[in-house]
Amino acid sequence: MTRRPALALCAAAGILLSGRTGFSADVAFPSHQVHVELTIADDGKAEVREEYALTGPVAGSAFQFLNDPCSTVGPVAAGIDDHPVALRRDAVLHGPWTFFHADTAAEPGRGAVYRVRYEVSTRGTDVAVPILTPATTLEAAAGVRGARVDLVARWRGPSGGARVAVPRLDAASSPDVWQATLLAMPSTVRVDLTSATRPACAREFVGTTGGLEWRFIVFVATMAIWVQAYLWWFGRRWARGS
Amino acid sequence: MGPRQLIAFWTAVGAYMAVVVGIGLWSYRRTSKEEGFLVAGRSLGPVVGGATLMANQVSAGATIGIVGFHYYSGFSYAWSWPLTWIGWMVCALFVAPKIRRHAGFTLPDFFAARYDSRAARAVAALFILVAYTVMLSAQYQAGGLLFSLVSGVSYAKAVLLVAAITTVYTMLGGMYSNAYVGLLKATLLLAGYLMAVPFLWHRLGGLHGIGVALNAIDPRLTANWFGWRQLISISLAIGLGLAAAPYEISAIYSMQSRRATQLAIGWSFFFQAFVGVGVLVFGLSMRVMVPHLADPDLGTPMLGTSILPFGTGLLVLLAAVVTFTRTGGAILLTAASAVSHDLYGKLLAPDASERARVRAGRFAVVLFSSIPVALAFRHLSLVNFIVIYAAKLMVSFLFVPVVVGLNWKRATGAGALASMLGGLATCVAWSVLSHPYFLGLDPAEAGVLVSAVLFAGVSVATSPVRAEVERVFFPAGV
Numbered sequence: 228m229t230r231r232p233a234l235a236l237c238a239a240a241g242i243l244l245s246g247r248t249g250f251s252a253d254v255a256f257p258s259h260q261v262h263v264e265l266t267i268a269d270d271g272k273a274e275v276r277e278e279y280a281l282t283g284p285v286a287g288s289a290f291q292f293l294n295d296p297c298s299t300v301g302p303v304a305a306g307i308d309d310h311p312v313a314l315r316r317d318a319v320l321h322g323p324w325t326f327f328h329a330d331t332a333a334e335p336g337r338g339a340v341y342r343v344r345y346e347v348s349t350r351g352t353d354v355a356v357p358i359l360t361p362a363t364t365l366e367a368a369a370g371v372r373g374a375r376v377d378l379v380a381r382w383r384g385p386s387g388g389a390r391v392a393v394p395r396l397d398a399a400s401s402p403d404v405w406q407a408t409l410l411a412m413p414s415t416v417r418v419d420l421t422s423a424t425r426p427a428c429a430r431e432f433v434g435t436t437g438g439l440e441w442r443f444i445v446f447v448a449t450m451a452i453w454v455q456a457y458l459w460w461f462g463r464r465w466a467r468g469s
Numbered sequence: 470m471g472p473r474q475l476i477a478f479w480t481a482v483g484a485y486m487a488v489v490v491g492i493g494l495w496s497y498r499r500t501s502k503e504e505g506f507l508v509a510g511r512s513l514g515p516v517v518g519g520a521t522l523m524a525n526q527v528s529a530g531a532t533i534g535i536v537g538f539h540y541y542s543g544f545s546y547a548w549s550w551p552l553t554w555i556g557w558m559v560c561a562l563f564v565a566p567k568i569r570r571h572a573g574f575t576l577p578d579f580f581a582a583r584y585d586s587r588a589a590r591a592v593a594a595l596f597i598l599v600a601y602t603v604m605l606s607a608q609y610q611a612g613g614l615l616f617s618l619v620s621g622v623s624y625a626k627a628v629l630l631v632a633a634i635t636t637v638y639t640m641l642g643g644m645y646s647n648a649y650v651g652l653l654k655a656t657l658l659l660a661g662y663l664m665a666v667p668f669l670w671h672r673l674g675g676l677h678g679i680g681v682a683l684n685a686i687d688p689r690l691t692a693n694w695f696g697w698r699q700l701i702s703i704s705l706a707i708g709l710g711l712a713a714a715p716y717e718i719s720a721i722y723s724m725q726s727r728r729a730t731q732l733a734i735g736w737s738f739f740f741q742a743f744v745g746v747g748v749l750v751f752g753l754s755m756r757v758m759v760p761h762l763a764d765p766d767l768g769t770p771m772l773g774t775s776i777l778p779f780g781t782g783l784l785v786l787l788a789a790v791v792t793f794t795r796t797g798g799a800i801l802l803t804a805a806s807a808v809s810h811d812l813y814g815k816l817l818a819p820d821a822s823e824r825a826r827v828r829a830g831r832f833a834v835v836l837f838s839s840i841p842v843a844l845a846f847r848h849l850s851l852v853n854f855i856v857i858y859a860a861k862l863m864v865s866f867l868f869v870p871v872v873v874g875l876n877w878k879r880a881t882g883a884g885a886l887a888s889m890l891g892g893l894a895t896c897v898a899w900s901v902l903s904h905p906y907f908l909g910l911d912p913a914e915a916g917v918l919v920s921a922v923l924f925a926g927v928s929v930a931t932s933p934v935r936a937e938v939e940r941v942f943f944p945a946g947v
Contacts, residue, residue, distance in 0.1 A: 411761055435684055442691070
């Protein structure tokens with residue numbers, strides 16, 4: 228097969244399904260190099276610092292984070308280089324997601340650094356630290372299919388008192404520092420506090436699932452019944468035949 | 470991945486390669502004849518047969534592509550699994566028993582035997598060659614994507630590595646290799662998914678926590694992103710295409726008996742159900758964990774490398790590696806057999822010895838593995854889009870002459886030829902020229918419709934096949 232018909236076939240594939248040739252995100256956030264550093268103390272307080280190396284203007288950008296029932300995110304401070312940026316919390320509720328809109332008048336170009344900083348108070352021993360992420364995809368780094376997000380987590384407490392559970396980070400310079408490079412921003416960092424004596428926090432997510440639970444149950448039940456019925460019917464048929 | 474984890478990944482891949490090459494070498498001694506190389510000596514029982522049927526179907530399109538589909542479209546695409554099974558029911562009731570009664574090797578064998586037509590054999594063999602080349606490129610592309618992301622090797626080298634694994638074990642052991650690597654694939658998928666799903670479930674607050682977060686992003690994610698009309702159309706194209714898919718027909722020819730074939734379809738449902746639930750939970754969880762991936766096809770690689778605990782992640786990644794090399798092996802063997810058995814052995818050199826045909830088969834495996842490599846380098850589209858489009862072409866081309874032809878005595882070779890070519894041309898033309906689709910028909914529906922009309926019309930207008938040919942598939946008293 229020559230290349231052209233093959234390309235035509237595959238290009239048509241996207242159109243066949245939904246009139247689009249693939250997954251197209253909104254305009255990407257102009258950064259493909261991000262450094263996220265979070266420090267967790269044994270009282271459950273976490274401090275998060277994010278730095279985005281910008282490749283273009285960021286006017287009108289938005290951020291979001293995923294609320295956790297056992298965590299509270301404090302005021303968010305942001306700035307581009309030395310200029311503060313006002314992040315306005317969206318008044319409209321989006322379930323567990325909280326959105327911020329950046330009112331940036333200035334449009335700095337390549338080379339500037341967008342900084343975000345906030346604190347998170349957590350409860351329980353299975354700690355969730357929400358990560359503020361741009362509300363759109365990051366640019367892809369050259370030669371990579373995603374961005375380069377360097378994530379570093381530090382534990383400030385009795386040595387060996389914490390373990391990062393999600394995302395998967397590798398132990399770095401000391402047993403209480405973990406790091407990894409990811410392709411995109413995670414919505415949450417989950418940390419198990421192994422030495423903490425704090426009471427557990429019951430994680431109850433409030434909101435509607437839009438019927439996902441009953442749809443899932445019907446889906447699984449349909450397949451389970453189908454498999455059982457099929458094997459029973461054909462097994463009986465052949466047993467009778469023989 | 471850190472250096473130690475990278476070493477563990479490559480050790481696991483190396484162990485997998487050693488196992489599949491071992492299976493290939495073990496099978497090599499059993500594949501000196503065509504019956505061994507192409508249909509595993511007709512030795513597969515229900516469980517190994519079920520794993521083989523599942524392993525053919527569950528390709529990179531599922532472990533990479535469908536995870537990506539769930540990532541951006543949410544829950545509704547999950548219904549494509551049971552809807553696809555309608556096609557498998559058609560296969561179990563109307564195709565498999567009759568196909569297995571005829572002891573052929575390839576789908577073009579069926580065309581030659583049923584329609585007494587060398588032309589039908591040639592056209593079917595050529596179509597399989599072209600369509601499967603495109604499908605194989607999707608497996609290589611997914612493999613290249615995963616290997617390059619996980620290990621940092623270049624995409625091109627990763628594609629070559631996947632092609633090499635696929636080619637070596639298929640060349641050595643043919644269908645025997647495919648069957649037992651299929652069983653290995655089923656085991657790895659079940660083990661990996663059984664470990665990964667509870668972990669994600671626990672960390673994300675169960676289905677309720679996932680659902681609340683997804684519903685807030687877009688209510689369609691937890692309900693009906695795809696409408697029923699769209700789902701039925703896609704699923705029937707895939708399912709009915711599978712009922713007549715050349716690699717599944719070869720697998721059916723490889724079963725011990727008609728009983729083993731029908732029970733194997735049930736076991737394949739069992740394996741598919743696990744995979745269906747697994748890829749659904751993976752896609753939905755990743756949308757919550759990493760809400761802005763640049764490409765949904767990155768869902769599985771990132772899940773394995775960055776989200777799941779190391780051992781579980783490694784198992785999920787290894788299962789994905791086995792998935793595209795194994796499905797690639799089945800596609801490759803079917804394309805190669807179309808060349809060595811049908812075009813070379815039956816049409817060009819009918820006097821060739823059995824040994825020469827097997828040699829030609831092994832050579833064709835190597836040759837036809839290289840063309841999809843070139844296509845995969847171009848990185849054509851989302852993996853699942855390629856798989857779905859190939860399925861639509863397949864159903865338009867094959868469904869009517871195989872399924873109706875097995876159950877309607879009056880069908881003729883001319884009718885089959887008209888049906889195949891008309892169905893294919895309609896599907897391609899519909900998808901390229903018709904936007905929005907004329908009369909609301911999907912290209913696959915239009916292709917099957919035109920194929921059926923031509924099949925019936927031309928068959929009735931031409932002479933019936935000879936009585937002794939007809940008796941092969943319609944024996945007196947059955």
